Amino acid sequence: MSNYYDSNLTPEEKWEKATIANNFIFYKVMRNNPDVCKELLEILLEIEIDHIEIRGEETVEIDFGSKGIRLDVYAKNTSQAFNLEMQATDTKELPERARYYQGSIDVDCLKSGQIYKDLKDSYVIFICIPDIFGKGLARYSFENLCRENTNIRLNDRAYKYFFIASNCDKILNEKQKAFLKVVVGQKASDIFSRKIEELTQDAKHNTQWRHQYMEWERQRTYDFENGKEAGIEAKAVEDAIEFLKKGISPETIAECIRLPLEKVLELQKGILLEV
Numbered sequence: 001m002s003n004y005y006d007s008n009l010t011p012e013e014k015w016e017k018a019t020i021a022n023n024f025i026f027y028k029v030m031r032n033n034p035d036v037c038k039e040l041l042e043i044l045l046e047i048e049i050d051h052i053e054i055r056g057e058e059t060v061e062i063d064f065g066s067k068g069i070r071l072d073v074y075a076k077n078t079s080q081a082f083n084l085e086m087q088a089t090d091t092k093e094l095p096e097r098a099r100y101y102q103g104s105i106d107v108d109c110l111k112s113g114q115i116y117k118d119l120k121d122s123y124v125i126f127i128c129i130p131d132i133f134g135k136g137l138a139r140y141s142f143e144n145l146c147r148e149n150t151n152i153r154l155n156d157r158a159y160k161y162f163f164i165a166s167n168c169d170k171i172l173n174e175k176q177k178a179f180l181k182v183v184v185g186q187k188a189s190d191i192f193s194r195k196i197e198e199l200t201q202d203a204k205h206n207t208q209w210r211h212q213y214m215e216w217e218r219q220r221t222y223d224f225e226n227g228k229e230a231g232i233e234a235k236a237v238e239d240a241i242e243f244l245k246k247g248i249s250p251e252t253i254a255e256c257i258r259l260p261l262e263k264v265l266e267l268q269k270g271i272l273l274e275v
Helices: 011-017 023-032 034-045 094-109 165-170 174-183 191-204 207-225 228-245 250-257 261-274
Strands: 073-076 080-087 121-128 139-142 158-164
Touching: 011 207, 023 034, 023 073, 023 080, 023 191, 023 207, 034 073, 034 080, 034 121, 034 158, 034 174, 034 191, 080 094, 094 121, 094 158, 094 250, 158 165, 158 174, 165 174, 174 191, 191 207, 228 250, 228 261, 250 261
Parallel strands: 080 121, 121 158
Antiparallel strands: 073 080, 139 158
16 A cells, blocks of 8 residues: 655655545546546445536645645535545544534535525545544445434435545445555556546646645645644634634634634634724
């Protein structure tokens, strides 16, 4: 399996070893090939999707000097919204991230004046290399059920999926298995997985993307060495401001993005003064 995420490697070495499991490469391939992204979603979710639009304003800005870095693939259509992310390591907070992403999708999809029934079917999908739940499954899928009677579904149309590439041999769906094998560095075995391999190589030959990746990796190293927590808080503040502007209550924001309520209220005052 590729070890591109080995912290001892230089950015250049990471790029040379990168596979589709590299979230930068994954984002570039999916963002620039919506048809491939749509097909992957259909394979993973085992549903037919009419079409998807990968929103321009949701594009991840990763050029040097950019304001923030988010490597999610976010796509939607008239009735569905999808957040798709490659995850090479277990950060111990993926369930919470899935919850946060689902809430963010709902905020984005439901405009002022719309009724709650207008919410889109929401799918948050993590493609993980390690088994973050440790139960040996190749796929963990979640939806809200009644605890007293699990035959009763809440039917809020919010779904979370965690695919475990390291357990790919245990999955029954052959197309899913073929893709997950490529994620862990095995050879492609069907048309779609071969397409993924080809697009990965094309991405690695793109000199502009290579330069972006080098700058991104160097910035990540610098940020880590100069205070990882500071970067996390800055992103939380940025998110809080955006949610406040969309009318989300300070209490909800504080709970979801783990900022002190006092800090969120302070940010709210600053926004009101600007109006």
